[in-house]
Amino acid sequence: MPDTAPQDQDDATPRTSRIQQRNRARILEAALDVFARHGYRGATLDQIAAQAGLSKPNILYYFDGKEAIHVSLLNHLMDTWLAPMREIDPAGDPLDEILRYVHRKLEMSREFPRESRLFANEILQGAPRMRPHLETGLKPLVDRTAAMIEGWMAAGLLARTDPRHLIFSIWATTQHYADFEAQVSVLMDGEDGFEGAARYLDRLYRRMLMP
Structure with missing residues (x-):
């Protein structure tokens, strides 16, 4: 049975x-594990319940359904995923800042492969949520990051290239190691x-x- 709502007793609320x-x-x-393996469409509440070791009614006590769980994961993921770009320092050495971003994105692919696949699956479906x-x-x-990189290039601090395609390239070359982990493992023996x-x-x- 799902957990009951907190009682009115003073000592019950913190425990609940x-x-x-x-x-x-x-x-x-x-849910992160299930969505990363099966994608949104392939995942079911039964799979999530089994993975969590809880009953399906327990799951529905906390979340309205599969989409609510998925959205909650995506909301948290975006904060984590965007943090390295927010940390690029406009006052830092441009090349060092870009390379630090590259390395941090690669580290995140290593640390959070399920989150990377969750994000990739959502984008492949057209980002409906x-x-x-x-x-x-x-x-x-x-937009802000591209403008900053463009400014560095205009000042001669970085070689000229398209800032947005540079960002896309960094995403592609780092997240590949998470999104295609099985393929990389085979090809790297x-x-x-x-x-x-x-x-x-x-x-x-x-x-x-x-x-």
Whole structure:
């Protein structure tokens, strides 16, 4: 049976709140695994419940349905995913700042492969649940970052290229290692490809952007 709502007793509310927080986190963790493996369309509440070790009514006590869980994950993901771009320092050395961003994005692919696949699956479906974030969160941030990079290039601090395509290229070359993890593992004979990728991408972008 689903958890009951908190009682009116003073000592019941904190305990119930902790239980609710723990169960919500448990559901979201299970859902992240299910969505990353099966995509939104292939995932079911039954799969999420089984992964979480909870009943389906328990899941529906905390969330209205599969879409509500998915949206909650995406909302949290966007904050995490955009943080490295927000951290690019306009006052820093341009090449160092871009390379730091490249390395951080690669680290995130290593640390958060499920989150990367969750994001990729949503975009491949046309971003039906994420489009507001793309329009109001991602686009203004990319616009500001592209303008900053353009300013560095105009000042001769970076080699001239298209700032937006540079950003797209960084996303593609770093997130590939998460989104295509199974393929990378086979082609690398099971070896960890991230250390080699870090060296390769550093050299690639350093040579391309060196003024």
